[in-house]
Amino acid sequence: MEICKVDTALEILMGKWKHRILFELTTNDVMRFNELKRSIPGITQKMLTAQLRELEHHDIVIRKVYAQIPPKVEYSMTEYGNSLQPLLAAMHDWGSKHAEHLKQIEKNAALEQNNA
Amino acid sequence: MEICKVDTALEILMGKWKHRILFELTTNDVMRFNELKRSIPGITQKMLTAQLRELEHHDIVIRKVYAQIPPKVEYSMTEYGNSLQPLLAAMHDWGSKHAEHLKQIEKNAALEQNNA
């Protein structure tokens, strides 16, 4: 029995690229594998595949395979996945609002460096 | 220039124990090091120290040292840290609401195991 369920949400967002993938899929509705890959600079196929599989396993995204040559695979959000949207928005808002604050912290740290 | 600021929030919550620490500190206002350690089963001093330092560096918690023997160090939330509360609450809510859903997923996975 757990008191704090923050972990549950955290677990799903955990991973270097998960939130980027979710951002793309909530913005674009349906995307193919390489389309997704192109839209996320720096990600490797391996990572994209791995994180998509985890999201699929958690029932956040749907993977739709078309049996054709060349292959075609489409990814999109599940309804359950869409329930994350308000949360992601809240995190984005908080992050935006306090980006300035973080810069200030870094600036102070730099000053301390100079004084030392 | 970043489009998605979810990372900013994620970065601060990242780490195995951060949210547990924040939970304790928002609930109890002010706590000493060992008090905090006792309240979080399984955490080691190293991890508690490390994560507290990160939180302190991000200006989420305050570390107050009393110059006395034996040492006394108190930790508490900053005002900035308290601005995280709505976000943490939102994450907690989402996690709670969908804990049931996750169980269902696991159950389905178990059934697939049996069918295979």
Add this chain to the structure above:
DNA sequence: CGGAATCCGTAACGATACTG
């Protein structure tokens, strides 16, 4: 009491090559 220092194992991530 509240740490710091050290060592270690694992899991996450990354780069590259290959495939149906």
Add this chain to the structure above:
DNA sequence: CAGTATCGTTACGGATTCCG
């Protein structure tokens, strides 16, 4: 096009010991 497979690296967390 949409992946696997393999290997190497790095970061994270855990256990233990020592210290003012």
